[in-house]
């Protein structure tokens with residue numbers, strides 16, 4: 450099918466925070482040929498390119514100039530080895546649908562990542578993770594098209610430089626590639642991982658310790674997420690709005706003198722991760738509202754757009770984020786870093802605005 454490029458298209462239905470913003474030029478691509486044609490068009494007309502996936506990890510602070518390319522490439526393929534399978538998902542496949550597909554086929558490993566919003570192609574950019582598992586644990590490789598040349602390149606796991614909510618594609622390769630598909634290695638043996646405390650507690654409460662299947666883990670993860678996290682289809686949000694800060698154990702020890710109950714997750718190299726939700730909660734922001742926007746009442750790390758009075762704007766959301774960052778800085782001397790990508794406004798390297 451030929452490529453259709455439109456002008457002045459509202460991006461409100463394309464971002465899970467439902468923020469109002471327009472794309473100067475917009476097209477939806479359903480295969481690699483269309484993507485290459487869109488990139489040719491952008492090059493010819495000297496348009497900046499913004500790839501758009503599920504729209505669940507971005508903040509639209511203003512209109513986007515240039516060409517927004519909506520990645521609607523679908524499909525998956527697989528090859529089976531002895532006790533594992535390598536599955537390749539096209540970038541436009543929904544993450545959660547993909548998780549369900551693998552479970553239905555008896556391919557295991559993704560169950561802890563159930564119900565994460567967004568599409569397959571975005572998953573490696575921030576190395577999505579939840580309940581003790583992250584994408585990097587299952588990742589084999591990805592294929593991406595270089596925006597400047599249209600060349601297809603392959604990146605293996607090492608090349609992607611995965612870290613906590615981080616990868617090459619947020620750093621040296623930022624804005625240089627569009628991910629086409631991702632390949633994951635899954636197990637055909639039903640092994641489960643319930644190391645994450647909240648998940649372990651849910652397993653115990655359901656009385657499932659003795660005979661725990663990956664399908665049951667997936668269902669429990671869905672239940673936990675549904676209780677704690679707002680459904681973007683009902684209350685627009687972008688999941689965790691800040692990364693959990695990683696600080697030196699020496700600083701943790703000092704904070705523990707004053708806040709012995711502060712939760713910490715030990716990391717390598719004498720570092721610890723502190724839940725940003727706890728820090729924000731301590732500053733009294735859980736459930737706070739600012740106009741149409743607010744801090745979710747069950748999870749202080751999630752900012753929500755209640756869409757009252759016409760809904761909040763990206764600028765208002767970023768103002769609320771700054772208010773939270775200031776409060777946490779004043780009280781704990783910890784700088785929170787915004788997790789979703791901010792578009793339509795200059796972003797500083799330290800995550801501030």
Ligand code: EPU
Nearest residue numbers: 579580688689691692693712724726727730747748749750
């Ligand atoms: N907590 C509070 N107040 C709150 C919420 C949580 O004090 O309002 C405390 C909890 O009691 C707990 C700790 O904070 O001790 C951690 O809370 P939780 O298990 O809910 O996880 P999180 O650290 O807030 C991270 C991820 C989530 C992921 C969960 C589960 C980040 C930035 N967020 O949240 O990811 O689902 O762990 O693994 O790492 C996302 O990235 O969009 C996301 C939802």
